[in-house]
Amino acid sequence: MTKAKIAVLPGDGIGVEVTAQSVAVLSHVASKFGHDFSFEEGLIGGIAIDQTGTSLPDETLRLGESSDAILLGAVGGPKWDNPTAAVRPEQGLLAIRKHFGLFANLRPVKAYPALAQYAPLRAELLQGVDMLFVRELTGGIYFGQRQEQGDGESAFDTEYYTVPEVERVSHIAFRAAQGRRKKVASVDKANVLASMRLWRRTVTKVHEDYPDVALEHVLVDSCAMHLLTRPSSFDVLVASNMFGDILSDEASVLAGSLGMLPSASLGSDRIGLYEPVHGSAPDIAGQGKANPTGSILSAAMLLRYSLNLEAEAKAVENAVEAVLADGARTADIAPRGTSFVSTSEFAQAVMAKI
Structure with missing residues (x-):
């Protein structure tokens, strides 16, 4: 059994939605494989500026320091989209990478046969x-x-x-x-x-x-x-x-879509920062249209690189591929004029395959 504390930083826009589904998947993995994962949320990005005046509060850094891994959503949005502002959401990302000495960014790119038409x-x-x-x-x-x-x-x-x-x-x-x-x-x-x-x-x-x-x-x-x-x-x-x-x-x-892509930022220590490649997509935030795949696959990378749980990571990745092969599509990868599943429905389908 692996016991782990995971810091969750939803951030802004669709980061809140996709991160919630990744936490659900990780909780399901813990239950399925007999692990003990705990989660604690912190602030980063625009919401942190609004609530604390800074894009990366000290409380968030202390949360990360006491955790085994950090799961992040996305930062930014029109509200904070002023490149001359003294405090900007993306500064929080740069600062957290520097604080934890994260010097390598890993981005897997996989082409799924079911999505070939979108490439x-x-x-x-x-x-x-x-x-x-x-x-x-x-x-x-x-x-x-x-x-x-x-x-x-x-x-x-x-x-x-x-x-x-x-x-x-x-x-x-x-x-x-x-x-x-x-x-x-x-x-x-x-x-x-x-x-x-x-x-x-x-x-x-x-x-x-x-x-x-x-x-x-x-x-x-x-x-x-x-x-x-x-x-x-x-x-x-x-x-x-x-x-x-x-x-x-x-x-x-x-x-086929930015929504499919995960990433991990790693350093010399075990802790890593895991986030989807996509941005905060404020135009679809709160509508259940966001593709959680990038975030879910980032959670799989968390299992692999910070928790050393290779079998569990592969189980998540295989489940995502199986769901796509079955035809489940979020709005960004659904053919024009066809129905699509919501953010949470896609995650539920993934959990059912694990």
Whole structure:
């Protein structure tokens, strides 16, 4: 039996709805497999700003520190959509990642045969697509030295990486590949950028510790093309902060809907932050139209990476695939003019398959 405390941060918009269904699925897993999971909610994002004046209250950090994993919904919405505001919902996300030292973002992308019609590629190109992006999360050009234009005529951002930063995210990628098809594609721009030559040398060195995993180096522009021409050839892709950000968004269309995609942010410790890739979608919030799949699959990743419950994680993932194969569709993946199931009905169908 595994006993675990899970911090639940619903956030804003549909984050509240999809997170509630993920908690229901996790509770069902605990009952089915004989575990003891407890859940405690905290504030983050816009609702936290409204209630406390900050997007990440100290109480939420203390809750996370006392938990085994963090399940998050989504943050933001029109009410707080002012990029010049001193306090913004997305600041809470950046702050919680930094506080817990979460340096690797994992995004699985799987193409389900039942949803092939919603992807922009031919169905035969989608066969066997099941990849995992491992994106470095705390370094690179997003965090390097920068200068705004101000009153001048120039501005700059700096792509900066250290060997330890690349080493630690590489280890996560190679270990993930050992549990999959044992292939890693390292994405860089080593033919142009000095930081990317450091990246390639470091990944190559780390690879020596994983002789059972095949490694290929792929230039980022070639990778962008190959994701559309041979997507099934990829297993695990490891990339810098910016390259991983862009490429994982490109690959997300292969799944048919953003609502299908989960993610995990991991660090050196056991705790991780698990959230769907989609945003808060305020236009459909409270209507029961949100697709909970991304959140439910994020809960499966929580079981795998923070609680080390592989069988339970696979049970959730297999249940989602079975429900889709049976024809259940939320509004975002239902053919135009046809009926669709609600957020809670889809989750109930998943639980029935576990």
